[in-house]
Amino acid sequence: MENVQTIEFDISGQICPSTLLVALREINRNIEGINAGRVQLAFKTDNRDCTSTIPEAASNMGLRVDVQKDDSRYTILVSKA
Amino acid sequence: MAHMLFMLICGTLLGLAAGFIMHRADFCLTAMFRDFFLFRSVFKLQILLLLVISSMFLFELARLAGLIRLYPFPLLVSPSLAAPLGGMLFGIGMVLAGGCVVGSLYKAGAGSVPSMVAIIGMIIGSALFAEIAPWWVSVNRAATLLTGKITLADALDISPSLLAGVVILAALPIFVTIHRREGWSRKVYAEGAMQPWLAALLLALIGLVSVIVIGMPLGITTSYAKAAALAESVVCPFHYESVRFFHTMPLQYTHPLTGIQLRGGPGRELDGVALVQFPLIFGIVAGSTLSAVRLGEFGIRWNAPPRQYVSALAGGVVMGLASRMAAGCNVWHLLGGLPIMALQSMLFLAGLIPGTWLGAKLLTRFVVR
Numbered sequence: 001m002e003n004v005q006t007i008e009f010d011i012s013g014q015i016c017p018s019t020l021l022v023a024l025r026e027i028n029r030n031i032e033g034i035n036a037g038r039v040q041l042a043f044k045t046d047n048r049d050c051t052s053t054i055p056e057a058a059s060n061m062g063l064r065v066d067v068q069k070d071d072s073r074y075t076i077l078v079s080k081a
Numbered sequence: 082m083a084h085m086l087f088m089l090i091c092g093t094l095l096g097l098a099a100g101f102i103m104h105r106a107d108f109c110l111t112a113m114f115r116d117f118f119l120f121r122s123v124f125k126l127q128i129l130l131l132l133v134i135s136s137m138f139l140f141e142l143a144r145l146a147g148l149i150r151l152y153p154f155p156l157l158v159s160p161s162l163a164a165p166l167g168g169m170l171f172g173i174g175m176v177l178a179g180g181c182v183v184g185s186l187y188k189a190g191a192g193s194v195p196s197m198v199a200i201i202g203m204i205i206g207s208a209l210f211a212e213i214a215p216w217w218v219s220v221n222r223a224a225t226l227l228t229g230k231i232t233l234a235d236a237l238d239i240s241p242s243l244l245a246g247v248v249i250l251a252a253l254p255i256f257v258t259i260h261r262r263e264g265w266s267r268k269v270y271a272e273g274a275m276q277p278w279l280a281a282l283l284l285a286l287i288g289l290v291s292v293i294v295i296g297m298p299l300g301i302t303t304s305y306a307k308a309a310a311l312a313e314s315v316v317c318p319f320h321y322e323s324v325r326f327f328h329t330m331p332l333q334y335t336h337p338l339t340g341i342q343l344r345g346g347p348g349r350e351l352d353g354v355a356l357v358q359f360p361l362i363f364g365i366v367a368g369s370t371l372s373a374v375r376l377g378e379f380g381i382r383w384n385a386p387p388r389q390y391v392s393a394l395a396g397g398v399v400m401g402l403a404s405r406m407a408a409g410c411n412v413w414h415l416l417g418g419l420p421i422m423a424l425q426s427m428l429f430l431a432g433l434i435p436g437t438w439l440g441a442k443l444l445t446r447f448v449v450r
Contacts, residue, residue: 013382015179015195015389016112017119018449046382048271049107055268057120067270072378074271 004079005039012046012073019043019050024057027078034063040079051076084339089360091294096364097371099287099299103187104372105273106280110411111175111184114437119445124267125277127259129415132281134252136420139289141245148293150337153231153421155297158408160424162224163217165432167407168414170399172436175411176444178202178396179389182302182410185397186362190369194383195393200305202397207302208309209398210405211347214326217406226424233422244422273376288416295357296337298417301365302404303332304358306347309401314349321349332357347405392448396440407432 009026011019023043033039043054051074055065058078066077102108113125143149175181178199180188185203188196210217227236234241259265265278288298306327314321321327332345332353343353373379385393404410407429409418414433418426 010384013193013195013384015385015393015448016109017115017179017444018385018389020120021445021449046378046380047107048104048274048378049109049112051270052267052274053116053120053122055270069272072380076270 004037005033006042006077007039008042008044010044012044014047016047016049019045019047020053020057023050023054023076023078027058027061027063031061034078034080037080040077043076043078044073045076046073048074054078084336084341085356087339088295088336088356092357092360093364095287095291095295095299096361096366097368098364099183099284099361100187100190100365100368100370101372102275102280102283102287102368103183103365104191104369105275106277107271107274108187108277108280108284109180109184110415111179111181111437114172114434115176115441118438118441124263127265128277128281130252130255131265131278132285133415133419134249134256135282135285136288136416137245137422138249139285140292140420141242143289143293145242151296151334153235153423154292154417155334156300156332156409157231157418157423158425159225159228159230160428161221162226162428163221164407164425164428167403168429168432169436169439170403170432171407171411171429172433172438173440173443174206174396174398174400174403174436176396176437176440177392177448178400179393181412182305182400182404183299183365183412186301186365187369190366191373192370192379192381194381195385195389198390199393199397199400202394202399203302203305203401203404204308204312204397205394206398206401206403207306207347207405208313208401210402211306211309211313211324211326214324214405221406231423231425233424233427236424241421248422272378273372284416288420292417294338296334297357298413299361300409300413300417301358301362302401302410302413303345303347303354304362305401306405307349307355310347310349388448392444 054076058065064079064081113129116122185196185199230236234244266276310327327348330346345353414426414429
């Protein structure tokens with residue numbers, strides 16, 4: 001995993017569906033890199049609902065998802081399965 | 082005085098419970114319709130169906146047990162063909178605002194500044210409605226059907242139990258199918274998260290308690306008009322005096338448990354509407370704040386792009402206007418009126434669905450790109 005580039009997106013504070021919309025857009029944009037194991041995406045969010053919806057959408061695309069809480073926010077890490 | 086204190090405490094407790102549950106489950110009624118159109122996700126719609134059907138069951142059971150003295154509930158009006166227009170505008174507004182009138186309260190309670198902006202929008206929208214109220218009242222009156230018939234059972238002249246029984250039986254196979262296929266739960270990662278199905282059942286119970294104790298289902302939108310009235314009466318008192326809408330008294334009922342007479346309307350006075358709705362509003366905000374603080378997730382969050390602030394404000398204005406046009410918001414109609422098959426609420430829903438679709442189109446075209 002040493003050469004995996006992590007791209008971070010801070011999508012906290014936004015109105016409701018934009019967190020999921022942004023996440024879907026960025027996953028699609030980087031899907032080749034993720035599948036090749038070169039890139040992983042980290043979404044930082046305070047939206048509780050999308051800590052369920054983003055992992056669901058990403059695992060439906062066959063990707064690996066890890067969610068962790070740091071301080072008051074959640075980081076959703078999307079990477080190669 | 083003791084009677085009023087009783088109502089204040091009941092309203093606050095109901096609100097606290099509702100706000101806490103909504104925050105834990107992130108129970109957003111806007112998302113239920115919107116996510117179907119945006120992401121073709123039916124999960125949250127199923128949860129809404131569970132909420133409506135379980136409310137229907139509980140309300141009918143309580144009615145048969147004689148626990149509901151005021152039936153149909155006060156403030157429900159005769160069906161008007163103008164209601165779908167109100168519902169449609171409401172749908173557009175709630176998607177643009179990122180939450181409905183209640184959703185924005187619990188989100189604001191957890192610290193979301195765009196939701197606070199949406200609430201300000203709703204107050205402005207209510208003030209706008211006050212200006213067009215005479216015109217709208219005449220349109221609404223001309224479009225009113227079946228005057229005096231509030232529910233479908235009234236209109237068909239059959240027993241509410243029969244109708245509720247048929248609908249609940251029709252919903253059962255759907256519930257069984259959901260249970261067998263993907264199930265009711267979803268994977269949750271958020272700390273202290275509550276499963277939406279549990280939140281739906283608890284909110285149905287809260288609705289039932291409200292109907293028994295307060296005499297009405299959960300409703301809060303007239304208070305936004307009250308906030309508008311207060312602001313106008315301070316800024317331009319002469320104009321306030323001349324706006325007739327602010328001096329109407331749509332709420333007139335005898336509180337079933339205490340026997341006190343309650344009257345109230347959208348004016349600035351601390352009247353029956355304030356007694357019923359203010360504690361609920363305070364409770365929802367405080368309940369959500371409490372939940373967020375306990376999880377260490379409370380924080381004033383303002384870093385949304387300017388475009389989203391404009392959307393939240395505009396959505397709020399449209400929603401405030403629409404909720405007065407339709408004589409109630411989505412929570413009032415979907416969680417209060419629909420479970421007793423109030424015709425006005427069914428017409429509201431008929432407009433809400435295409436409105437949400439339109440709102441989702443506008444959102445993805447202009448706001449989140």
